[in-house]
Amino acid sequence: MNIAFISSQGGHVGQIKLIFTNKVIGNKKAILITESSNPLSPKEKNFNNKYKTYFFKKDNLRFNPIKYLTTMLKLIKIYKKEKIDTIITNGAQISIPAVIGAKFLGIRTLFIDTVIRVKTPNWSARACYPFSDIFLVQHSNMARKYGKKAKYVGGIL
Amino acid sequence: MIFVTVGTHPEQFDRLLRKIDEIAPKISEKIIVQRGFTRYHPKNCESFDFKPNLDSYYRKARLVIAQSATSLIEFAIKYDKPVITVPRQKRFREHINDHQVEFAEFFAKKTGVLTIINVNDLTPNLLKSYKKKAKIDKRNLYKLQNYFKSLFDRMSKIK
Numbered sequence: 001m002n003i004a005f006i007s008s009q010g011g012h013v014g015q016i017k018l019i020f021t022n023k024v025i026g027n028k029k030a031i032l033i034t035e036s037s038n039p040l041s042p043k044e045k046n047f048n049n050k051y052k053t054y055f056f057k058k059d060n061l062r063f064n065p066i067k068y069l070t071t072m073l074k075l076i077k078i079y080k081k082e083k084i085d086t087i088i089t090n091g092a093q094i095s096i097p098a099v100i101g102a103k104f105l106g107i108r109t110l111f112i113d114t115v116i117r118v119k120t121p122n123w124s125a126r127a128c129y130p131f132s133d134i135f136l137v138q139h140s141n142m143a144r145k146y147g148k149k150a151k152y153v154g155g156i157l
Numbered sequence: 158m159i160f161v162t163v164g165t166h167p168e169q170f171d172r173l174l175r176k177i178d179e180i181a182p183k184i185s186e187k188i189i190v191q192r193g194f195t196r197y198h199p200k201n202c203e204s205f206d207f208k209p210n211l212d213s214y215y216r217k218a219r220l221v222i223a224q225s226a227t228s229l230i231e232f233a234i235k236y237d238k239p240v241i242t243v244p245r246q247k248r249f250r251e252h253i254n255d256h257q258v259e260f261a262e263f264f265a266k267k268t269g270v271l272t273i274i275n276v277n278d279l280t281p282n283l284l285k286s287y288k289k290k291a292k293i294d295k296r297n298l299y300k301l302q303n304y305f306k307s308l309f310d311r312m313s314k315i316k
Contacts, residue, residue: 001313010165011227018231024302028309086312108312116227116256118263134308138301154300156230157267157293 001028002082005047006075006089006098009035009058015090015115018156022048031082033075035094054078056094072097079105090114091124099131113137113146115156121145159284160218162191162211163245164226170251171197173243176276177222178202183281189214220287222279225261225272233268233291240291241283243273268292 005020007013013034020030025048032047035058047053056071075098078084087102089095090112099109111132113125118139129135129146137143138155161177163170174190174197181188181201190204191211198204208214215221215236223229225244232240244261245251258274265272268291273279 001309003309014227014231018234018298019301019305021302024305024309026306026309028313114227115230116260119259120256122256136301138297153304154297154302156227156298156301157264 001086002084003028003030004033004079004082004084004087005030006033006087006094008092008094011116012091012114015112015156016088017048019112020048020088022050025051031078031084033078033094033098052082068097072101076101076105079107086110088112089128091122091128093124095124096127099128103131108133110134111136113142113150115139117142158218159186159188159220159222160191160211160214161188161222162214162228163193163195163224164191164228165193165207166224166226166245166252167194168245168251168253169197170195170224170245172249172251172276173222173224174199174204176279180279180281180284184285186219186285189218220284222284225257225264227260229264229291230293233293234295237290239270239288241271241273241279241287243276243279246274264291267294 005016007016030051032051032053034055036055045053079102084107086108087098088110089098091114102109109132111128115138135150137150137152140152143150143152163173174192174195177188177190178199178201188202190199190202192204192206215232218238221232221238221240223240223242225242229242242261242264244257246258247255261272270289270291
């Protein structure tokens with residue numbers, strides 16, 4: 001099993017790191033794809049000090065279809081190179097080209113909604129919903145706000 | 158030391174930083190501010206924009222004042238320290254929507270920490286005497302992690 005975790009910077013990638021400890025990932029192969037606007041210390045260049053990490057420049061993808069497309073092509077290249085068979089993403093914008101690109105290659109897609117939304121659905125999760133094989137929310141009341149496929153199995157809080 | 162952090166969101170959060178700057182000369186404790194993209198530089202306390210890692214500041218702090226983002230959860234899980242949270246608000250153009258207010262209220266209810274909606278509620282006396290730590294119940298996190306452990310095991314059997 002080859003997993004790619006894909007997540008925007010800040011709290012999004014923070015949530016991935018909280019959930020997917022080395023113990024949870026176990027002996028599976030994994031990489032992380034995220035964004036960065038800050039200079040990184042060598043320690044941060046590998047997710048959990050163990051898994052290879054790819055950085056995208058922090059970019060505002062919204063309302064720019066060309067940027068979405070180029071980001072998707074870059075992601076597809078990484079999927080192929082790393083022989084990815086499962087992606088796990090939790091937003092924000094980067095997850096849209098990530099799930100669509102994965103669908104083109106027949107890669108399993110898994111979306112986790114952000115823990116920060118406790119009442120209202122957010123648009124990147126809505127956009128990813130149709131392309132996600134498994135769609136998880138982190139608050140039990142949020143499942144019905146997205147659709148039948150959405151389920152609650154626990155959350156960070 | 159009191160550590161104030163506003164994260165990596167590109168919009169301004171000077172409402173909080175101005176208030177902290179106003180309070181700084183009125184208390185003897187040292188204040189350090191992480192400004193992020195906020196252009197306002199506090200004059201009465203030390204500040205910086207970004208550091209790759211804030212752990213050393215969290216470790217040294219007696220009290221943390223933070224924007225209402227998910228980093229709060231990480232902080233509360235890692236450090237047993239008092240925290241006050243101040244959400245960014247749409248009407249002050251501090252964020253694209255009011256999800257931080259929604260989250261701050263939820264986080265306060267769940268963990269018992271103080272949420273400040275109006276920065277004028279931040280006073281020198283409050284900062285001096287505030288002691289409430291965030292109480293995090295990790296059961297839901299363990300549930301989610303166990304779900305993934307068994308999902309990964311099932312998935313690798315298929316392949």
